[in-house]
Amino acid sequence: MGIREERRARMRREIQGATLDLVEKQGLDATTIGDIAARVGISERTVFRYYASKEHALMPGQQSLIDTLVGSESAHSTSSGILGDLLAVCRDLFAQEVEQSDFRRISRLMVQEPAMTRVVVRQERILVEALSAALVGRGQLESIQALLVAEVVTAAWRVAWQSFARNEVDGVDSDPVELFEKTICELGKLFHEG
Amino acid sequence: MGIREERRARMRREIQGATLDLVEKQGLDATTIGDIAARVGISERTVFRYYASKEHALMPGQQSLIDTLVGSESAHSTSSGILGDLLAVCRDLFAQEVEQSDFRRISRLMVQEPAMTRVVVRQERILVEALSAALVGRGQLESIQALLVAEVVTAAWRVAWQSFARNEVDGVDSDPVELFEKTICELGKLFHEG
DNA sequence: CAAATCATGTCACGGTGTGACACATTTGAT
DNA sequence: ATCAAATGTGTCACACCGTGACATGATTTG
Numbered sequence: 001m002g003i004r005e006e007r008r009a010r011m012r013r014e015i016q017g018a019t020l021d022l023v024e025k026q027g028l029d030a031t032t033i034g035d036i037a038a039r040v041g042i043s044e045r046t047v048f049r050y051y052a053s054k055e056h057a058l059m060p061g062q063q064s065l066i067d068t069l070v071g072s073e074s075a076h077s078t079s080s081g082i083l084g085d086l087l088a089v090c091r092d093l094f095a096q097e098v099e100q101s102d103f104r105r106i107s108r109l110m111v112q113e114p115a116m117t118r119v120v121v122r123q124e125r126i127l128v129e130a131l132s133a134a135l136v137g138r139g140q141l142e143s144i145q146a147l148l149v150a151e152v153v154t155a156a157w158r159v160a161w162q163s164f165a166r167n168e169v170d171g172v173d174s175d176p177v178e179l180f181e182k183t184i185c186e187l188g189k190l191f192h193e194g
Numbered sequence: 195m196g197i198r199e200e201r202r203a204r205m206r207r208e209i210q211g212a213t214l215d216l217v218e219k220q221g222l223d224a225t226t227i228g229d230i231a232a233r234v235g236i237s238e239r240t241v242f243r244y245y246a247s248k249e250h251a252l253m254p255g256q257q258s259l260i261d262t263l264v265g266s267e268s269a270h271s272t273s274s275g276i277l278g279d280l281l282a283v284c285r286d287l288f289a290q291e292v293e294q295s296d297f298r299r300i301s302r303l304m305v306q307e308p309a310m311t312r313v314v315v316r317q318e319r320i321l322v323e324a325l326s327a328a329l330v331g332r333g334q335l336e337s338i339q340a341l342l343v344a345e346v347v348t349a350a351w352r353v354a355w356q357s358f359a360r361n362e363v364d365g366v367d368s369d370p371v372e373l374f375e376k377t378i379c380e381l382g383k384l385f386h387e388g
Numbered sequence: 389c390a391a392a393t394c395a396t397g398t399c400a401c402g403g404t405g406t407g408a409c410a411c412a413t414t415t416g417a418t
Numbered sequence: 419a420t421c422a423a424a425t426g427t428g429t430c431a432c433a434c435c436g437t438g439a440c441a442t443g444a445t446t447t448g
Contacts, residue, residue, distance in 0.1 A: 242404090
């Protein structure tokens with residue numbers, strides 16, 4: 001509630017915004033920390049005090065998203081098993097994400113800037129790690145199963161996102177829920193039609 | 195056939211070997227290009243002429259592996275569909291990999307050095323890219339389906355490998371084919387029991 | 389107001405990766 | 419055997435990344 005936290009929050013937003021602007025304009029690798037610092041009007045050192053790297057500034061860890069997914073108690077309400085439950089949660093989270101302000105910009109970058117993949121992948125690894133650990137920890141699944149579930153969930157997320165991003169670049173307006181459900185559907189078909 | 199190619203090949207092996215040794219001893223991040231260069235007895239600049247980075251030296255692109263998988267003509271011999279075919283090919287390739295000299299060392303590193311994940315992930319992205327592009331290119335699958343297949347295949351590979359690596363570290367001697375088949379089996383169960 | 393805390397800038401440093409140039413070796417042709 | 423082109427290597431210079439240490443000024447807390 002002090003001036004400090006306020007300034008700190010604002011600074012984070014400013015750095016993130018500047019990074020996003022610059023990367024959209026110049027590309028990821030052509031954007032240096034110096035560029036970002038200059039644009040915000042601070043020293044390079046300070047940029048590093050807020051974000052560990054360009055990549056972190058560009059896509060700050062969506063810890064809340066991961067926490068939500070990991071914490072989803074897998075109510076077993078449906079008859080679709082743990083995987084089905086998690087995918088359903090994912091679909092809703094994905095729809096939420098799309099409403100986020102910068103999500104579309106980042107999505108476009110994901111398609112247009114190959115270098116972006118390393119940013120996205122980093123996040124995904126954290127998710128897989130957290131999710132599989134949670135599944136094992138709760139005793140719901142055994143090690144290999146938990147890993148598989150986490151990987152498949154993440155794969156579905158990525159595919160849906162990727163499709164969404166391509167549409168975005170092509171100027172096609174896609175409904176996130178619909179798109180995610182199509183992904184889930186196709187995923188199911190892979191295993192039931194063969 | 196010339197002296198040059200021979201020396202070049204030997205140099206590549208030497209650099210890779212030195213990198214592996216050093217990383218096992220000191221860890222990935224603690225191992226510098228300078229260390230590697232000194233150990234081989236060459237300049238840092240030359241190391242970069244053979245490998246773009248430590249990571250590349252540690253796990254040179256297994257292009258042949260990717261090519262084999264991508265080129266597997268998906269004979270549709272079995273009734274298990276494209277996914278099943280690819281997974282079967284993967285199982286055999288995995289068994290081959292295990293026989294490779296450095297595969298076990300790298301596997302152990304994968305578990306013990308968290309920094310290794312970025313090395314592995316890079317390879318996997320290349321595989322997904324190549325595989326999905328091939329599937330779409332051959333007209334076998336539509337975009338989303340192809341992406342999903344590629345992601346799932348890669349996920350299975352990673353899970354099987356991860357399990358193998360953990361066993362390796364624990365001193366358990368595991369049969370790669372058996373392990374991969376267990377992974378495939380669990381994967382199938384995820385979709386059929388819910 | 390005074391002390392403790394915190395954010396920032398500055399400086400220095402080690403590591404990464406690339407371009408440019410000079411020098412030596414290999415190669416292929418005569 | 420000899421010469422010219424191609425190739426590999428070392429050296430140097432350079433830009434960028436990321437971190438530790440310290441001084442300084444602002445904020446907070448009492």
